[in-house]
Amino acid sequence: MSESMGAKWRPKRVSLFSTCLVDQFYPEVGESVVRMLERLGVEVDFPEGQTCCGQPAFNSGYLEDARAVARRFLDVFDGEHPIVVPSGSCCAMVRNFYAELFHDEPETLERAAQVSARLYEFSEFLVDVIGRADAGGRMDCSAAYHQCCHLLREIGVDAQPKALLSGISGMELRRLERAEVCCGFGGTFSVKMSDISTAMLDEKLDNVEASGADVLIAGDAGCIMHMAGGLRRRGSDIRVAHLAQVLDESGGGPAAARPGSRPA
Amino acid sequence: MADPRLNSALEYVFEGFHKGRISAAAATTDWEAQRTLGRAIKEHTIAHLDYYLGQLADNVTGNGGNIFFARDAEEANQYVLGVAKRGNVRTVIKSKSMVSEEMGLNHALEAAGVEAVETDLGEYIIQLAGETPYHIIAPAIHKSKEEVSGLLAAKSGGERMSRAEDLTMQARAQLREVFKRAGMSVTGANFAVAESGSIVLVTNEGNGRMATSAPRIHVAVMGMEKVAPSIADMSILLRILIRSATGQRISSYVTMVNGPRRSDEEDGPEEFHLVVLDNNRSRLLADPAMREALYCIRCGACMNACPVYRKVGGHSYGWVYPGPIGAVVTPALTDLDAGKDLPFASTLCGACREACPVKIDLPRMLLELRAKAVESSGTKAEAAVWRSWRAGMTGRSKFDLAARSARWALRLFARGGWIKRAPPPLRGWTASRDFPLPAGRSLRARFKRRKPERGK
Numbered sequence: 001m002s003e004s005m006g007a008k009w010r011p012k013r014v015s016l017f018s019t020c021l022v023d024q025f026y027p028e029v030g031e032s033v034v035r036m037l038e039r040l041g042v043e044v045d046f047p048e049g050q051t052c053c054g055q056p057a058f059n060s061g062y063l064e065d066a067r068a069v070a071r072r073f074l075d076v077f078d079g080e081h082p083i084v085v086p087s088g089s090c091c092a093m094v095r096n097f098y099a100e101l102f103h104d105e106p107e108t109l110e111r112a113a114q115v116s117a118r119l120y121e122f123s124e125f126l127v128d129v130i131g132r133a134d135a136g137g138r139m140d141c142s143a144a145y146h147q148c149c150h151l152l153r154e155i156g157v158d159a160q161p162k163a164l165l166s167g168i169s170g171m172e173l174r175r176l177e178r179a180e181v182c183c184g185f186g187g188t189f190s191v192k193m194s195d196i197s198t199a200m201l202d203e204k205l206d207n208v209e210a211s212g213a214d215v216l217i218a219g220d221a222g223c224i225m226h227m228a229g230g231l232r233r234r235g236s237d238i239r240v241a242h243l244a245q246v247l248d249e250s251g252g253g254p255a256a257a258r259p260g261s262r263p264a
Numbered sequence: 265m266a267d268p269r270l271n272s273a274l275e276y277v278f279e280g281f282h283k284g285r286i287s288a289a290a291a292t293t294d295w296e297a298q299r300t301l302g303r304a305i306k307e308h309t310i311a312h313l314d315y316y317l318g319q320l321a322d323n324v325t326g327n328g329g330n331i332f333f334a335r336d337a338e339e340a341n342q343y344v345l346g347v348a349k350r351g352n353v354r355t356v357i358k359s360k361s362m363v364s365e366e367m368g369l370n371h372a373l374e375a376a377g378v379e380a381v382e383t384d385l386g387e388y389i390i391q392l393a394g395e396t397p398y399h400i401i402a403p404a405i406h407k408s409k410e411e412v413s414g415l416l417a418a419k420s421g422g423e424r425m426s427r428a429e430d431l432t433m434q435a436r437a438q439l440r441e442v443f444k445r446a447g448m449s450v451t452g453a454n455f456a457v458a459e460s461g462s463i464v465l466v467t468n469e470g471n472g473r474m475a476t477s478a479p480r481i482h483v484a485v486m487g488m489e490k491v492a493p494s495i496a497d498m499s500i501l502l503r504i505l506i507r508s509a510t511g512q513r514i515s516s517y518v519t520m521v522n523g524p525r526r527s528d529e530e531d532g533p534e535e536f537h538l539v540v541l542d543n544n545r546s547r548l549l550a551d552p553a554m555r556e557a558l559y560c561i562r563c564g565a566c567m568n569a570c571p572v573y574r575k576v577g578g579h580s581y582g583w584v585y586p587g588p589i590g591a592v593v594t595p596a597l598t599d600l601d602a603g604k605d606l607p608f609a610s611t612l613c614g615a616c617r618e619a620c621p622v623k624i625d626l627p628r629m630l631l632e633l634r635a636k637a638v639e640s641s642g643t644k645a646e647a648a649v650w651r652s653w654r655a656g657m658t659g660r661s662k663f664d665l666a667a668r669s670a671r672w673a674l675r676l677f678a679r680g681g682w683i684k685r686a687p688p689p690l691r692g693w694t695a696s697r698d699f700p701l702p703a704g705r706s707l708r709a710r711f712k713r714r715k716p717e718r719g720k
Binding site for chain 1: 571572575576608609610611612613614615617618628631634635636637638639642647650651653654656657658659660663667682684689690691692693695696697698699700702703705706707708710711714716717
């Protein structure tokens with residue numbers, strides 16, 4: 001982590017790609033992202049035309065429908081500022097899978113590469129771009145971290161959220177067995193193959209309950225919706241939160257003002 | 265998924281294999297470099313497959329053996345039957361071979377009146393049970409000790425044993441009789457080496473060595489992708505295969521066979537035959553998007569890593585190859601209906617690609633196969649759903665309108681912001697999970713009304 005602790009670059013302004021799930025189901029996650037960025041001195045704009053990156057249709061094999069939505073995404077996010085997205089999965093769609101989707105459209109491919117180069121997952125932006133692994137404040141709780149599949153294995157973001165979490169004082173990080181194993185969400189898989197999805201979720205939630213954590217933290221709204229829905233059905237009062245929410249609620253952000261912390 | 269005892273027993277075994285691979289990888293210097301090298305060897309070999317198969321054929325024949333290229337399972341079976349018939353063979357012993365499962369060879373032999381007996385302990389057990397392998401490395405992993413005891417006792421007409429050691433000795437005694445009377449063996453081949461005309465077998469029980477040396481005739485069957493250019497290349501692949509399969513540094517036995525017995529040798533078969541099977545592998549070879557499925561060295565690591573395989577088990581994949589690699593090759597190698605659904609039975613979590621010793625991008629190929637399935641057999645109803653999704657996602661006001669309508673409809677089912685029983689298409693979700701009601705106001709709406717925080 002040491003090499004990413006120092007800011008390499010401090011953009012004044014970023015565009016927020018909220019993702020359709022955060023926009024419609026978890027706007028509070030988006031608000032936490034915005035507050036964190038602003039407290040760190042980064043202005044945020046919200047491109048108003050945004051909807052979705054096209055992943056649901058792409059994953060279902062409907063490539064033409066996915067392309068139509070993806071092209072629109074590229075139009076909406078055309079520009080110069082970095083783009084921040086609080087999702088490993090949607091980041092992976094643009095960064096990794098647009099190349100598959102547009103492999104025989106050289107012009108779109110080029111635009112996709114330009115947009116991808118500006119796109120950062122939330123924790124990646126905080127730690128790798130502006131060098132603020134110390135952005136957390138204080139939150140007294142015990143927490144477990146679930147490693148979302150696309151965040152971990154598609155875009156390789158794992159050290160960044162862990163660094164941010166370990167920077168929150170008062171938070172006791174519990175060991176979560178098999179934290180890297182899928183929760184069984186998988187988009188339409190969760191509905192179409194409900195039995196398999198449920199068996200995977202049950203194993204995940206058994207491990208979450210065994211961890212003894214009060215808060216389960218993850219970096220993707222799809223996984224959050226799945227695990228929270230399963231915990232609620234179990235009658236569990238474990239809270240499921242996005243990384244941005246716990247950072248925000250911990251009073252994180254203006255770490256430069258805290259004694260002993262590293263200047264931004 | 266229905267049997268919790270079986271499920272937890274299997275979970276234990278798969279986790280053992282999975283952790284074994286991870287610690288073997290951690291203990292290997294330059295593991296990542298070796299994976300990269302292994303992949304490069306496979307890329308090169310598959311790109312020049314005609315050349316290396318030609319070289320292999322020359323060297324197998326030069327060593328005094330025979331080679332036969334079979335277009336499909338039927339041709340391969342007919343060849344093996346022909347060899348058995350000419351040699352007046354009544355009993356064939358088999359050493360573990362997934363390709364012979366693919367051919368349905370045991371059935372073909374038995375139908376022709378030739379006894380075929382599996383000699384790998386796991387394969388022997390599932391043969392007694394009349395089943396197919398549950399896992400490519402551990403075929404009888406789903407069988408409890410009690411079931412094995414019943415199967416072996418029924419075979420010998422003797423008493424039921426209960427200790428694993430006694431069961432093994434019982435199977436050993438039964439198999440020893442078969443080894444004595446077998447006139448021919450059929451084995452697989454983990455690799456064939458083009459430059460030397462050798463085949464390589466990786467086993468832990470010694471039955472492979474018995475099978476390749478005791479009977480008069482030895483027939484090896486392999487998929488056409490199993491060729492490696494040189495002994496040096498094969499050694500790299502062997503290293504990553506064994507570590508990825510069982511976590512061992514080397515298996516108990518690695519057997520290299522260089523054709524039939526020579527005049528100056530004491531042991532070995534009089535005849536050696538190598539059957540190289542296509543069986544639609546040419547389809548994979550011809551399709552740049554699917555070609556890397558031919559890089560597979562059949563270690564089983566993708567299965568051990570796959571959370572779906574670990575829940576549904578090896579008999580849910582409809583053909584002989586289970587797990588992520590099965591979900592990729594079954595639709596390509598067969599025209600089975602079962603194969604069409606397989607690419608959809610995945611969360612695309614990427615655990616298989618991470619585990620694969622030759623870095624096969626299995627999730628990418630599953631996506632490719634999904635698109636192909638939609639193209640060839642997608643329903644009009646589903647296409648209409650995605651068309652309306654697209655309409656809603658290509659305009660922000662349409663998106664907001666669609667979201668508001670969905671929320672309005674879902675509110676009828678919600679209490680306290682959660683839905684316990686949703687209408688279709690969300691019924692599958694609420695079978696086991698609560699579904700959240702969408703927020704009253706979207707982030708976009710909230711963003712418009714806010715005052716920015718002050719940065720420091």
